[in-house]
Amino acid sequence: MLMSIFMVECNLNILFSCAGRRKYLIDYFKAEPLFNGRLIGTDMSRTAPALAACDAWYEVPSIYDESYLDTVLDICKKEAVTALISLNDMELPILAANEKRFSDIGVRLVLAESAAIELCSDKWATVQFGLEHNIPVPASYLTVDSALTAIANHEVSYPLIVKPRWGSASFGLYVINADHELAEAFSTCKSEFLASHLAKFAGSDDLVLIQEFIVGDEYGVDIFNDMQGKYHGVVCKKKLSMRSGETDKAVTVNDAPFSYYAQQIATNLKHKGNLDCDFLERDNKMYLLELNPRFGGGYPFTHEAGGNFVKALLLSLLGRDNEIAINYRVGETFAKCDTLVAAR
Amino acid sequence: MLMSIFMVECNLNILFSCAGRRKYLIDYFKAEPLFNGRLIGTDMSRTAPALAACDAWYEVPSIYDESYLDTVLDICKKEAVTALISLNDMELPILAANEKRFSDIGVRLVLAESAAIELCSDKWATVQFGLEHNIPVPASYLTVDSALTAIANHEVSYPLIVKPRWGSASFGLYVINADHELAEAFSTCKSEFLASHLAKFAGSDDLVLIQEFIVGDEYGVDIFNDMQGKYHGVVCKKKLSMRSGETDKAVTVNDAPFSYYAQQIATNLKHKGNLDCDFLERDNKMYLLELNPRFGGGYPFTHEAGGNFVKALLLSLLGRDNEIAINYRVGETFAKCDTLVAAR
Numbered sequence: 001m002l003m004s005i006f007m008v009e010c011n012l013n014i015l016f017s018c019a020g021r022r023k024y025l026i027d028y029f030k031a032e033p034l035f036n037g038r039l040i041g042t043d044m045s046r047t048a049p050a051l052a053a054c055d056a057w058y059e060v061p062s063i064y065d066e067s068y069l070d071t072v073l074d075i076c077k078k079e080a081v082t083a084l085i086s087l088n089d090m091e092l093p094i095l096a097a098n099e100k101r102f103s104d105i106g107v108r109l110v111l112a113e114s115a116a117i118e119l120c121s122d123k124w125a126t127v128q129f130g131l132e133h134n135i136p137v138p139a140s141y142l143t144v145d146s147a148l149t150a151i152a153n154h155e156v157s158y159p160l161i162v163k164p165r166w167g168s169a170s171f172g173l174y175v176i177n178a179d180h181e182l183a184e185a186f187s188t189c190k191s192e193f194l195a196s197h198l199a200k201f202a203g204s205d206d207l208v209l210i211q212e213f214i215v216g217d218e219y220g221v222d223i224f225n226d227m228q229g230k231y232h233g234v235v236c237k238k239k240l241s242m243r244s245g246e247t248d249k250a251v252t253v254n255d256a257p258f259s260y261y262a263q264q265i266a267t268n269l270k271h272k273g274n275l276d277c278d279f280l281e282r283d284n285k286m287y288l289l290e291l292n293p294r295f296g297g298g299y300p301f302t303h304e305a306g307g308n309f310v311k312a313l314l315l316s317l318l319g320r321d322n323e324i325a326i327n328y329r330v331g332e333t334f335a336k337c338d339t340l341v342a343a344r
Numbered sequence: 345m346l347m348s349i350f351m352v353e354c355n356l357n358i359l360f361s362c363a364g365r366r367k368y369l370i371d372y373f374k375a376e377p378l379f380n381g382r383l384i385g386t387d388m389s390r391t392a393p394a395l396a397a398c399d400a401w402y403e404v405p406s407i408y409d410e411s412y413l414d415t416v417l418d419i420c421k422k423e424a425v426t427a428l429i430s431l432n433d434m435e436l437p438i439l440a441a442n443e444k445r446f447s448d449i450g451v452r453l454v455l456a457e458s459a460a461i462e463l464c465s466d467k468w469a470t471v472q473f474g475l476e477h478n479i480p481v482p483a484s485y486l487t488v489d490s491a492l493t494a495i496a497n498h499e500v501s502y503p504l505i506v507k508p509r510w511g512s513a514s515f516g517l518y519v520i521n522a523d524h525e526l527a528e529a530f531s532t533c534k535s536e537f538l539a540s541h542l543a544k545f546a547g548s549d550d551l552v553l554i555q556e557f558i559v560g561d562e563y564g565v566d567i568f569n570d571m572q573g574k575y576h577g578v579v580c581k582k583k584l585s586m587r588s589g590e591t592d593k594a595v596t597v598n599d600a601p602f603s604y605y606a607q608q609i610a611t612n613l614k615h616k617g618n619l620d621c622d623f624l625e626r627d628n629k630m631y632l633l634e635l636n637p638r639f640g641g642g643y644p645f646t647h648e649a650g651g652n653f654v655k656a657l658l659l660s661l662l663g664r665d666n667e668i669a670i671n672y673r674v675g676e677t678f679a680k681c682d683t684l685v686a687a688r
Contacts, residue, residue: 021681021682023682024682047584048679049679049680049681243588246682333391333687334684334685334686334687335365335391335392337365337366337684338368339680339683340368340644340681341679342677342678343677
């Protein structure tokens with residue numbers, strides 16, 4: 001009798017919200033010997049490939065629909081969910097703001113806190129974070145005047161990048177090579193941002209970022225914190241090619257150039273689970289470009305090279321943080337390719 | 345003794361050139377009980393995922409390098425290749441022009457003839473082909489004047505599409521909503537085309553196509569001809585979403601609206617193996633948009649729904665054309681997702 005109660009308490013049922021294309025992540029959890037529960041997936045579209053790998057799946061409204069949270073909470077109750085992992089940047093702040101409603105029904109959010117999520121989604125705040133914590137960042141400006149002054153003072157030189165302060169790297173990005181192009185790109189970028197679904201992120205009047213364009217190798221870095229927000233390790237990859245805004249080919253590299261920065265990020269942001277970040281290299285110096293406090297499209301390159309954050313997260317969810325060990329093999333190259341799954 | 349000679353003659357060793365990301369195609373051949381040979385892959389990059397599935401693989405120069413053909417011919421000799429399948433549009437005319445060098449060493453090209461390849465790569469020729477063979481096509485013009493006259497005469501209305509006459513759908517495409525935008529887009533498109541790697545396709549001074557913009561459901565249609573260029577059947581899919589210029593989600597549909605057009609295309613172009621084409625639907629009428637005489641990114645949706653062109657092609661290569669039967673299940677939805685392979 002005591003035994004069966006113990007087993008019920010140890011069962012992990014994990015909900016992946018906005019599961020989308022990340023079928024590999026569901027497969028990694030399924031393959032983990034530690035895992036003894038059920039995997040539940042939700043998405044706006046029943047044809048999302050990740051749902052095909054889940055033990056149970058639900059087609060849910062848009063994350064912006066007023067019924068969204070209640071729908072997810074109902075699913076959590078029905079499926080006795082114990083932990084929730086979101087795979088959608090836009091959903092993170094919504095979940096974080098409602099953390100108590102989840103904890104009240106026994107669901108732990110594998111998520112950073114609201115302030116950290118906000119910092120990661122705001123590229124200007126990310127730059128300020130880098131400056132405060134001794135992490136190199138590209139020279140950045142919020143106004144055309146301040147950028148032109150910096151150009152005139154030779155503090156920075158063309159090309160510059162103009163991009164929305166919030167949102168993903170591929171949207172509304174302009175490369176600028178001369179003074180006269182700057183103001184027009186800035187105002188076009190601002191209009192496009194305001195017309196987009198990203199507009200709701202705007203927490204300031206300064207909506208557009210002007211940034212030094214660093215040309216060099218790009219690195220993807222996965223940083224693991226346990227469920228107490230304690231840092232355990234980092235896996236570093238050089239990106240070899242991109243496709244649809246995601247890493248398509250990458251090779252694992254030594255973590256030495258990144259380990260101080262990873263510790264700074266992990267101990268200050270205190271995220272839970274994975275935090276995926278991007279660095280650019282120039283003259284042997286690494287510049288922080290972006291922070292994403294969730295499993296990203298580059299995680300499978302970490303996992304396949306032995307950096308098993310899935311096992312680490314399961315250990316933490318089971319209260320066995322002392323057993324977590326993040327290791328990986330350097331010099332392993334992987335490439336993404338397509339497979340087909342039958343839609344639900 | 346006689347037996348062993350017979351077996352050697354029946355061995356199919358197939359070379360996939362420019363194998364790229366199409367690992368699924370290699371896997372389909374491997375899984376086919378009929379197949380008794382070896383699969384060889386080539387690519388410019390050793391990290392191409394398809395190479396990971398091949399029995400032998402080679403990193404080769406660019407298809408435009410002067411040593412390219414000799415390199416491929418040497419590989420064919422060394423590996424006793426009996427059939428070659430190219431997965432790169434740009435390579436098709438190069439191979440077709442050198443068909444004899446391959447047949448001289450016993451390699452059969454699974455390929456259309458030069459004239460058909462040229463017709464498929466030239467969107468203006470594709471339109472003329474449609475008009476000649478009773479296949480609806482979008483209204484199309486080679487000059488700004490002829491398009492403006494057609495607009496003035498109400499033969500066509502905005503929006504119009506301006507795009508290069510050769511090349512893939514995603515490159516250098518402009519949507520035009522008013523007379524005054526047309527000339528500028530036309531000249532920008534022309535300059536971009538001439539500055540691109542596509543310029544070598546230009547077989548005429550008319551480099552840019554102005555085309556009616558048909559808004560409606562898009563369909564992918566795979567047409568199978570045997571190695572004698574004889575038509576055997578068609579598989580039709582409605583595209584549900586696209587990603588990086590390829591079909592990402594699709595559902596198989598009844599072939600009735602397409603079967604006459606497929607027969608017209610197959611019997612006139614006499615391609616070998618697969619020909620992948622795109623149609624747009626408006627008011628229950630299907631308009632031919634593009635012809636690609638090769639296995640395309642939409643083929644796995646055909647295969648997974650039972651339209652086994654791989655088996656059909658193997659039967660034809662084995663001289664068993666009379667056993668070919670193209671069938672598929674209608675209403676099956678599939679979605680692409682990512683998996684990782686270790687690079688060679």
